[in-house]
Amino acid sequence: MRNTRQTSYPVDPLILGRRSARAMSGKPLTKEDLMPLFEAARWAPSSYNHQPWRFLYALAGSPQWALFFSFLLSNNQVWASRAGALVTLISRNRFEKNDKAARLHSFDAGSAFENLALQGVKNGLVVHPMEGFYEEKARIALQIPDFYSVQIMIAIGWPADPECLPEELRAREVWTKRTPLEELVIEGIYR
Numbered sequence: 001m002r003n004t005r006q007t008s009y010p011v012d013p014l015i016l017g018r019r020s021a022r023a024m025s026g027k028p029l030t031k032e033d034l035m036p037l038f039e040a041a042r043w044a045p046s047s048y049n050h051q052p053w054r055f056l057y058a059l060a061g062s063p064q065w066a067l068f069f070s071f072l073l074s075n076n077q078v079w080a081s082r083a084g085a086l087v088t089l090i091s092r093n094r095f096e097k098n099d100k101a102a103r104l105h106s107f108d109a110g111s112a113f114e115n116l117a118l119q120g121v122k123n124g125l126v127v128h129p130m131e132g133f134y135e136e137k138a139r140i141a142l143q144i145p146d147f148y149s150v151q152i153m154i155a156i157g158w159p160a161d162p163e164c165l166p167e168e169l170r171a172r173e174v175w176t177k178r179t180p181l182e183e184l185v186i187e188g189i190y191r
Helices: 031-042 065-070 074-080 105-122 135-141
Strands: 053-059 085-092 126-130 148-157
Touching (some): 031 105, 053 065, 074 126, 085 105, 105 126, 105 148, 135 148
Antiparallel strands (some): 053 085, 085 148, 126 148
16 A cells, blocks of 8 residues: 655655554564664653653563453454554653652653654554553553553554455555644644
8 A cells, every 4th residue: 555645845754654554464573673662762752851651562472462452442452463562651640759740741651652653664563552442451450550641552563465454444544644734733822
């Protein structure tokens, strides 16, 4: 499937190549395949250099895989079963240094995710973030402390032909468009 995205201004092809595809081959990932993605995430900016993000993961076929897979809603299980890794992204919502609320922890974790996703694109992987999971089940099973917020689950894998997906999901494997820049950027006050 060819990338048909058009920009109003020049943008690095790496950024345009990032999308949330679901078609994954089922080919195993190794720790060595994943660590460059986590390394990229490590270099994301964060408020006061707090680096609140933590990534908990399970490789397909590992003893932890079934547990992580059980957190997903059934509609995500359909396609994520072919992922090579499942990741839970959490972020510390209180500063370690003084236990005050870390207001930007979610923003910082999102920046770390984007670095991870872009490195995944560069490495030829599919990186798909998911809201559709049982957050509290993940919190309890993974023993996540209360001072962390559970943000998203991420499926990572080697790309595959969309034909491997059920028909209703194949139709969603498209290069999505974006809201026009003129609607997103406002000079001066909101109008």
